[in-house]
Amino acid sequence: MxxxxxxxxxxxxxxxxxxxxxxxxxxxxxxxxxxxxxxxxxxxxxxxxxxxxxxxxxxxxxxxxxxxxxxxxxxxxxGPSPPSQCFLYIISCPKSWVGYEGRCYYFSDVEGTWDFAQRQCSSYNASLSSIDTPEEMDFLMRYKISADHWFGLRRQTVGESWKWTNDSIFNNWFTIRAKGFCAYLDDEGASSTRCDTERNWICTKPLHSVGMEKPPGPPTDISSFENCTVFTNL
The missing domain is CATH 1.20.5 (Single alpha-helices involved in coiled-coils or other helix-helix interfaces)
Structure with missing residues (x-):
């Protein structure tokens, strides 16, 4: 085996x-x-x-x-995003005018009647100044120095409502002294006299920004336009 x-x-x-x-x-x-x-x-x-x-x-x-x-x-x-470049064309107040709160003011260095003053303001595409707030009144009183200046209130008869140059009725938020038909500013505030007397005057017109192109969105001010080219006559 x-x-x-x-x-x-x-x-x-x-x-x-x-x-x-x-x-x-x-x-x-x-x-x-x-x-x-x-x-x-x-x-x-x-x-x-x-x-x-x-x-x-x-x-x-x-x-x-x-x-x-x-x-x-x-x-x-x-699709492609819109371009962020923008251009701002800003017009400042004209020479010899003073800017305040979005408006331009002209304080004349010559005298004339109320009607003559209004015609002169119209030739500048402006009108005799309105006074809408206490702050605006303070500004005008500071800049007018010592001379009396016409502004844009007038009435036809004593007792009638005062009206601005655009025919809107004055709401009497400040007092106008005396019993004249055309209003002016002196060292004490607002007063009135005959319209054919001669005084300096104050013209006003709005300050405009024109030719503006900006990126989409609602920026709150010009400083937020990061890619803007600004053209101005300042």
Whole structure:
């Protein structure tokens, strides 16, 4: 009988080799198994954590790429942005005029009747000055110095309402002294006299900004126009 037939064969399973590196008694195997199980569990937890971190990073990158793609696609579909360049053509008060609160004022250095003064103001595309607020009254009183100046109130008869040059009725927010028909400013405030006497006068007209082109949006003032070219006669 062939001697090989009596040889006993043993399993060569790789799992058996990885689990059991050498033969030990039952008492020696129990601590080893517990140690191996603990080490294996710790390694599994670390691998699982690393796997979740990698998955989270990949998901984040995917979301970022998708968002960027949609952003670029939306801008392309909207077309090119309007140009931000703008030009401002600003007209200041004319020479010899004084600016205050969006209006220009002219204080004459010659005298004339009330009607003559109004005609002179009209030739400047202006009118004899109205006085709408206490602040405007203070401004006019400071700039007129000591001379009396006609302004834009007149009435036809004593007792009739005072009217401005645009025919609007004066609301009597300040007192006009005396019983004349044309109003003027002296050192004490507003007074009145005959319209054919001669005095200096005050013309006024609004200060305009023309030829303005600006970017879209509602900027509150000129300083917010970052890319503007300003042309002015200041």
């Amino acid at each position: 062939d001697s090989h037939e009596n040889e006993e064969t043993f399993p060569t399973d790789s799992k058996s080799e990885s689990v059991c590196l050498q033969e030990k008694s039952d008492d020696e195997k129990e601590p080893l198994k517990r140690t191996e199980q603990s080490t294996t569990s710790s390694l599994c937890r670390k691998k699982t954590i690393r796997m979740f971190i990698i998955i989270a990073i990949l998901i984040g990158l995917h979301i970022f790429v998708v968002v960027m793609w949609f952003s670029v696609h939306k801008k392309s579909a909207a």
